[in-house]
Amino acid sequence: MLHRMLRPGYDYLLERKLSSIWREISYSPLAGDITRFIDAAEQLGFTERVRFATGSQVPARLLIQAGRPLGELTLADLAEFTAACHTRHERTGKGHHHYLAAVSNTQRVLFHLGIVGELPRSGGPVPFAERLAGVRPAIREPMIAYLERKRATCQPHTVSAIATRLRHFGEFLALGRPGAGLPHLPGPAPAYRALPNLPD
Amino acid sequence: MQPVTAYAPSPDPHAAYLDYLAATGRGSQPYRWAARVFFGHWPDPQAWAAQSLPARLAEGRQAHPPTDHVLDAAPDAPARL
8 A cells, every 4th residue: 555556445544553654664655755744743843753653644544545645635635534534433433533633733744844725723712603503504693793792891711601502502493493483392381482483 | 874675566466565575575474375365365456445344354464464565566656776
């Protein structure tokens, strides 16, 4: 696989440990690309352990499966690899956090090499639009606008807590079919059932 | 500077793998047996790559060295010098 003949699929590549890669790499056409990646990671300050762990976990698999040189890798390749990690996790239950961390490191190195145009999103609060992705757009937009205004007068943690409650409420509303009213719950009808149906 | 080995891949994946082992001074009888079994089942490795995941994994760990090396026969792979 180290010589660009086969593209066995990310499902297979994720089931295999490419532990022999560092022994075989000097004989492989991938050697130049991997060396370029490792050198760039070193310049960015990644430790040796992280450089070599990342190099064998993600770039090697990307180069094998994509069949293109390092300079032609794209964000879509990274997204495909990430999706394969999620699929493997759902299929086997095996953790994939180390792969996702390696994908983030890979994207950072590729960005500094000028190969991809975006840095990975690193830590920090998840954007409201992403947190409220399960809420219908007609409700999500005013919710986001409300949260943005709350930022002016409340602590970030307070606004985040409000966002969590709004997300649960918005997702609850999204459970109801359009035009069928609010979801039915056992017990007495709460006051909010008097609300009109909200548009999609 | 690592030592370099003059090596031109054979068009036959099995022969190329055996040449590779010989050229790099590595390999053992189990390696050669595993290669004979794998390339006996899959003379065209592309056919193996097209199998389902369970079928690809069913070849077992002994097939890892030849599968890792099977791209040696890539038509566009440069000769390793």
